[in-house]
Amino acid sequence: MKQEIRDKILNILKQNNLLFEGVEDKIKIESPKEEKFGDLSTNAAFILSKNLNKKPFEVANQLKELFEKDPYFEKVEVAGGGFINLFISDAFYHQILNKAIEEKDEFGKAKEKNKGKINIEYVSANPTGPLHLGHGRGAVVGNILSNLYDYIGYKVEREFYINDAGNQIKKLGMSVYARFRQIEEPSYPFPEDGYHGEYIKDIAKEIYHYEREKILSFLDEEEAIEFCAEYAKNFLLDEIKKDLKLIGVEFDIWYSERHLYQHGKVEQALKFLESKGLIYEKDGALWLKTSLYGDEKDRVIRKSDGSYTYFAADIAYHYDKYLRNYDFIINVWGADHHGYFPRLKAAIMAFGVKEDWINVLFIQLVKLFKNGEEVKMSKRSGDFITLRELVEEVGKDAVIYFFASKDPNTHLNFDIDIALKKSNENPVFYVQYAHARISSVFREAQQRFNFNPEEDFEADLSLLKEDLERSLMKYISTIPDEIYDATIKNQPHKITNITYELASRLHKYYYYHKFLIENDEKLMKARLYLLKAVRNVLRTLFKIMGITPVERM
């Protein structure tokens, strides 16, 4: 709504030769907190007063006259100093409804990707086991965030960084190899810090089934471990992709850590930093002067044994992202990595990039509750509920909605009992029911009146005069603004609030008014038109979240 009204105002100024140079960006449209100050207000008079060399109050009155001629403004008031309060007319809201009908499940979405190119990296789980709930939450948040930036007009690249180079993978190989050997020799030692999960045994069995001869006869132990590592990594990465697909999350780029090493990108990045004099040697190791850029101390990038640290690879990774020329990047990380951020940021600043080029969203822990008790999870023993198990238990939509509904920065309690309830105790059902309810009315319209609202039709919207109808239209018109707001503040959880609020207004409208009206076809069509618009907006929000718009339930 703000954007449309802003365009309208700028247009009026232009037509009256009032759009002076440099003025455009300064003119702001705000929504006043109090209803009596109108639907929107603008500071235009203050801005123009300098160019016109008049007092803001005078300019405001001049503008008021111009604005009043436009049918989108029902009333224009000049407040105290020169603020102009705008009361939007129904004609505007009717336009919004038409838009909601035309744009279907992409209501208010930017038509062009002209805001710039960004990269959002999320999940990036080690391919050493199935995804757990924390990954799931990160996946949902990252996915919605990506959809949001896409919605407001950014070209978004979604990326998963595969940690396939370090010790974790080696450990994985050793674990699988040990389980493999144990099949024939149960007393074969299992590595102390190996991966204990049952899935390791399953992979070992599979390898045993297909590759027993090869491993036992043709490979030495080191080669065998490497083989197991590679096999397990590919297997698990595949599982991760499947898990993500369950909640509708897909990536554009799968970026391999090993790729960085194989293509000399680590050396390349470090060379660049070295050329800036930011690298030095101490105690047989190479250090980066991160303390110059706000980190609490310098960090090792190459250990005294000659191998690189994880940090070194990460520097190379982000140097690569930097070379890819994004306007900015967002990383979605588990909160347990927050202590790592200052050094990465320091490295990026060392490239010569401005600080706010990188944004990190930290995802706090997920606790699971069932039958009123916390389900304890231990990663060490491999005894944890996986994302897949949760999806199987409560369904994809509930998982998405619950993960999305809380501020990523707060701890999340996931109550399985509530997610399973088919009642309004369960917000997912509440919002989905709103959608299904409209579809239900449409089916009834078809049956009773032989009128199918699913097809295109026209309606006389001036018949929508009820308070609930007008406030519903008004709320719809603010939704693109709210989505925009949620996006640039990186607060994807607000989408669930907006959805819930819209659903609530719909339920209320449904309760107080009838849509299928025996002897007033015009009114019936007008109301069905409004319902259809609401349903499209719901679909838009569902689409951003990845939730299914069910027709009946």
Added chain:
RNA sequence: GCGCCUGUAGCUCAGCUGGAUAGAGCAUCGGCUUCCGAUGCCGAAGGUCGCAGGUUCAAAUCCUGCCAGGCGCGCCA
């Protein structure tokens, strides 16, 4: 010890770029269906916004200290 996050109604949480009686849902209590799905709607009750100071005309919101919970402080990843 230092750093980051969190602490709002019995429970789960919004609100936190300061603004007027602090909002939802669930749970509790009381209403609303001859009529498009009551998987809904309306109302009541319920809060020292962790505690203590400070800034301000105005603080849940900003600052300081403290308390509680979580996380992090490696030549690990």
